[in-house]
Amino acid sequence: MCGELNRPWTWIEGGVGAPQGFQATGVKAEIKYQDKYDVALIYSSVPAQAAGVFTRNQVKAHPLVLTQKYLEDGVAQAIVANSGNANACVGEAGDQAALEMARTTASTLGLKIEDVLVASTGVIGVEMPVERLAHGIEEAAQILTSSETPTWTPQERIENAHQAALAIMTTDTKVKELACELPCHEGVIRLGGIAKGSGMIHPNMGTMLGFITTDAKLPAAQLQGLLRQAVDQSFNMVTVDGDTSTNDMVLFLANGESGITPVEEEWLAFQEMVNSFCIRLAQEIARDGEGATKFLEVQVTGAKSLEDARKLAKSICGSSLVKTAMYGEDANWGRILAAAGYAGAEFNPSQAAIYLGECLVAQNGQGVHFSEEVAKGVLSQKEIKILLQLKDGEAQATAWGCDLTHEYVTINGDYRT
Amino acid sequence: MCGELNRPWTWIEGGVGAPQGFQATGVKAEIKYQDKYDVALIYSSVPAQAAGVFTRNQVKAHPLVLTQKYLEDGVAQAIVANSGNANACVGEAGDQAALEMARTTASTLGLKIEDVLVASTGVIGVEMPVERLAHGIEEAAQILTSSETPTWTPQERIENAHQAALAIMTTDTKVKELACELPCHEGVIRLGGIAKGSGMIHPNMGTMLGFITTDAKLPAAQLQGLLRQAVDQSFNMVTVDGDTSTNDMVLFLANGESGITPVEEEWLAFQEMVNSFCIRLAQEIARDGEGATKFLEVQVTGAKSLEDARKLAKSICGSSLVKTAMYGEDANWGRILAAAGYAGAEFNPSQAAIYLGECLVAQNGQGVHFSEEVAKGVLSQKEIKILLQLKDGEAQATAWGCDLTHEYVTINGDYRT
Numbered sequence: 001m002c003g004e005l006n007r008p009w010t011w012i013e014g015g016v017g018a019p020q021g022f023q024a025t026g027v028k029a030e031i032k033y034q035d036k037y038d039v040a041l042i043y044s045s046v047p048a049q050a051a052g053v054f055t056r057n058q059v060k061a062h063p064l065v066l067t068q069k070y071l072e073d074g075v076a077q078a079i080v081a082n083s084g085n086a087n088a089c090v091g092e093a094g095d096q097a098a099l100e101m102a103r104t105t106a107s108t109l110g111l112k113i114e115d116v117l118v119a120s121t122g123v124i125g126v127e128m129p130v131e132r133l134a135h136g137i138e139e140a141a142q143i144l145t146s147s148e149t150p151t152w153t154p155q156e157r158i159e160n161a162h163q164a165a166l167a168i169m170t171t172d173t174k175v176k177e178l179a180c181e182l183p184c185h186e187g188v189i190r191l192g193g194i195a196k197g198s199g200m201i202h203p204n205m206g207t208m209l210g211f212i213t214t215d216a217k218l219p220a221a222q223l224q225g226l227l228r229q230a231v232d233q234s235f236n237m238v239t240v241d242g243d244t245s246t247n248d249m250v251l252f253l254a255n256g257e258s259g260i261t262p263v264e265e266e267w268l269a270f271q272e273m274v275n276s277f278c279i280r281l282a283q284e285i286a287r288d289g290e291g292a293t294k295f296l297e298v299q300v301t302g303a304k305s306l307e308d309a310r311k312l313a314k315s316i317c318g319s320s321l322v323k324t325a326m327y328g329e330d331a332n333w334g335r336i337l338a339a340a341g342y343a344g345a346e347f348n349p350s351q352a353a354i355y356l357g358e359c360l361v362a363q364n365g366q367g368v369h370f371s372e373e374v375a376k377g378v379l380s381q382k383e384i385k386i387l388l389q390l391k392d393g394e395a396q397a398t399a400w401g402c403d404l405t406h407e408y409v410t411i412n413g414d415y416r417t
Numbered sequence: 418m419c420g421e422l423n424r425p426w427t428w429i430e431g432g433v434g435a436p437q438g439f440q441a442t443g444v445k446a447e448i449k450y451q452d453k454y455d456v457a458l459i460y461s462s463v464p465a466q467a468a469g470v471f472t473r474n475q476v477k478a479h480p481l482v483l484t485q486k487y488l489e490d491g492v493a494q495a496i497v498a499n500s501g502n503a504n505a506c507v508g509e510a511g512d513q514a515a516l517e518m519a520r521t522t523a524s525t526l527g528l529k530i531e532d533v534l535v536a537s538t539g540v541i542g543v544e545m546p547v548e549r550l551a552h553g554i555e556e557a558a559q560i561l562t563s564s565e566t567p568t569w570t571p572q573e574r575i576e577n578a579h580q581a582a583l584a585i586m587t588t589d590t591k592v593k594e595l596a597c598e599l600p601c602h603e604g605v606i607r608l609g610g611i612a613k614g615s616g617m618i619h620p621n622m623g624t625m626l627g628f629i630t631t632d633a634k635l636p637a638a639q640l641q642g643l644l645r646q647a648v649d650q651s652f653n654m655v656t657v658d659g660d661t662s663t664n665d666m667v668l669f670l671a672n673g674e675s676g677i678t679p680v681e682e683e684w685l686a687f688q689e690m691v692n693s694f695c696i697r698l699a700q701e702i703a704r705d706g707e708g709a710t711k712f713l714e715v716q717v718t719g720a721k722s723l724e725d726a727r728k729l730a731k732s733i734c735g736s737s738l739v740k741t742a743m744y745g746e747d748a749n750w751g752r753i754l755a756a757a758g759y760a761g762a763e764f765n766p767s768q769a770a771i772y773l774g775e776c777l778v779a780q781n782g783q784g785v786h787f788s789e790e791v792a793k794g795v796l797s798q799k800e801i802k803i804l805l806q807l808k809d810g811e812a813q814a815t816a817w818g819c820d821l822t823h824e825y826v827t828i829n830g831d832y833r834t
Contacts, residue, residue, distance in 0.1 A: 056759070057755060057758035057759045058757070058758040058759070058760075058762075058763075058764065058766060059754050059755055059757065059758030059766040059782075060758075086751070088751065088755075089751055089754055089766075089779065089782055089783050089784065090783050090784060091767075091781065091782065091783035094783075123749075123751065124749075124751025124752070124754070124755060125750060125751040125754075125779065125783065125784040126784070320737070320825075320829070321829055324825070324826055324828075324829035324830050325829065325830070327826065327830050328829070328830025330830065332540075332541075333542060334503070334505065334506055334540065334541020334542040335541070337476050337506055337541070337542075338474060338476055338505075338541060340475070340476065341474035341475040341476030341477075342473070342474045342475070343475075345475075346475075347475065349475060349476040349506075350508075362506065362542065364508065365476070365506055365508065366506050366507050366508035366511075366542065367506060367507060367542040367543070404826060404829075405826060406823045406826050406827070408737075408741070408826075409741055409744065409821060409822060409823050409825075409826060410823070412737070412738055412741035412742065412745070412821075413741050413742070413744050413745025413747065
């Protein structure tokens with residue numbers, strides 16, 4: 001985080017409820033499990049400008065299709081999401097269930113149905129228990145409505161938003177929730193977000209659920225551009241298992257309640273804050289990959305183009321052989337070079353150098369003598385940095401992932417039942 | 418194998434030594450382990466027409482580069498291969514080691530150096546113990562030369578060729594060796610082959626070591642075409658872990674010693690034999706994937722194009738989530754559809770049906786009620802067939818792979834040391 005030392009913004013406590021005018025909460029609707037938060041509701045007191053990035057999987061979950069449609073006008077006022085059921089591949093019933101989620105949210109909060117965005121995560125191909133879900137949504141909406149008569153303490157706001165973060169978790173072991181604020185001339189802009197990740201995480205697409213809120217005042221088109229470029233260098237650079245879900249999406253709401261439209265220097269600072277925010281949220285997903293014991297950061301420098309750099313970083317970070325080697329704390333740099341070799345990017349292997357942490361293990365495309373002890377020291381850490389240094393150009397990129405472990409196989413050997 | 422009932426050829430005992438004029442043997446040169454066959458030598462008594470298909474990994478092993486050069490004239494008389502060391506990414510020393518392999522083989526067998534093809538498999542980035550390797554090659558060559566004075570019984574020929582198959586194994590648990598013959602009007606054409614697979618197996622490239630011999634009389638260009646199309650539907654349809662090696666190659670030698678040039682119907686039968694041969698050899702590789710407990714066959718029918726069908730079959734077969742579900746005997750068909758969705762192929766998910774064995778689990782893109790017991794019965798088998806039935810066209814393809822297991826992680830967590 002040393003690059004952030006001089007950053008103009010600060011991390012603050014809280015999540016999606018941190019920006020002005022946003023409330024969030026989570027409830028236990030027993031979608032799949034008892035006693036687990038599984039319905040999240042995020043609400044803006046005024047209609048917000050809205051942007052979204054979605055899975056490129058040809059098989060799209062029902063809520064995703066509906067949300068894309070409702071996002072066409074660039075306006076939204078609530079996000080409702082559930083875990084425990086992906087609401088994917090169940091046909092007409094799935095479209096109905098997604099619609100019902102939006103309808104219940106809209107009616108209990110008094111919103112237009114097109115201003116409700118819906119998302120689901122969990123097992124594919126199982127019909128949604130719509131009644132339990134609707135009850136959950138009503139309960140959540142009542143909690144949020146009660147908050148409008150300003151009886152919530154700041155701590156209660158934070159706790160309720162935290163429940164929303166809990167409610168979208170599936171096999172995640174840690175809650176992923178961040179907030180930060182940027183001081184501006186006319187006041188403060190806040191950014192809040194929650195995410196879920198863990199399995200079926202791969203860079204080629206939207207790749208997980210992420211909901212981000214801000215009280216900055218921005219038109220939807222600008223918000224969409226901002227989100228797109230942030231996602232490309234954050235969520236899209238994370239890989240857990242190479243699989244891409246049917247449900248992934250990142251949504252971004254800007255309700256303008258700060259009254260501030262960042263321009264010039266403030267715009268640059270805001271953009272930087274959004275990028276750092278998304279990168280940190282994405283890192284949290286990699287760090288909490290299913291069964292992960294180690295966090296991997298793969299940096300590629302000196303690549304011919306940004307696209308090549310990204311392909312190389314993701315290919316190394318996604319290689320089963322690299323991931324198992326890291327799990328086994330084995331300085332098998334040949335697998336790193338081999339994974340770069342099939343990335344589909346152009347580069348000159350004979351000029352490549354590889355570092356594990358600070359330890360140079362290969363240069364000019366071949367191994368160098370290095371201390372196995374020093375390498376082992378690097379690889380025994382919880383966080384491992386791999387650097388592939390090329391001499392083909394100026395582009396660079398970083399990808400994040402985790403090791404491939406026995407526990408990953410255990411988790412995914414029996415997820416459905 | 419029911420499609421083979423009326424096939425014009427028959428499987429016979431033996432391997433690369435089965436076709437006339439070919440001898441092969443393996444020796445223990447202590448490249449990495451003691452008491453393991455690790456140097457294979459295949460030799461034709463006359464110069465043979467030669468073809469090859471190679472890894473598309475940008476990082477190419479030293480022997481591969483040399484072999485590609487020596488293959489330019491379409492003629493070869495020997496293949497020398499070692500396991501225990503990939504001779505990859507070691508710079509100038511690697512080029513020298515590959516050259517030394519060819520030189521030793523050529524001088525002890527009395528061949529032109531350009532007629533010797535070299536291959537290596539094993540760990541990347543470690544310098545080859547050239548002296549031990551050269552001793553091994555000399556020993557193997559002496560064994561083969563002694564066979565020319567016809568003192569070997571047919572059984573000895575088979576046993577020696579078998580040692581060549583043993584010598585290219587790494588983490589393979591089973592030897593992969595096949596032979597067959599096609600009766601023709603003027604006699605018999607034989608085909609023999611050995612392969613090694615196990616880890617770093619992925620369809621996008623050459624993907625393993627495979628050496629095939631025949632005594633048919635064919636020009637190199639025709640041999641190359643024959644090999645290319647056979648590899649595309651066999652070795653390139655196998656995936657173990659999505660990783661692609663720096664060393665993969667399939668070589669095909671035709672020495673013409675049968676005196677037969679197959680034409681018309683015999684050509685079609687020969688082509689069919691080569692395809693079936695390569696498919697079976699490739700299946701052996703999938704069946705013996707690192708840590709595999711189950712063999713997966715994924716068939717896609719009704720696809721828009723052959724390319725789409727292949728992409729879909731490989732994507733399903735390569736999905737970590739599908740592979741772990743099969744390991745866990747979990748009928749999680751949603752993962753199958755999701756893996757199809759990110760294959761990069763065009764198809765209509767809402768018309769897709771999925772079968773596990775004979776058990777229909779999804780239709781029109783959504784789940785159907787099926788007996789968990791029947792599905793469990795299918796998934797508890799050692800061989801699992803997955804069928805994705807589309808309605809987008811007439812193309813079909815099949816891919817082969819294996820499940821992702823705890824043992825895979827164990828094997829690859831500490832391979833180098």
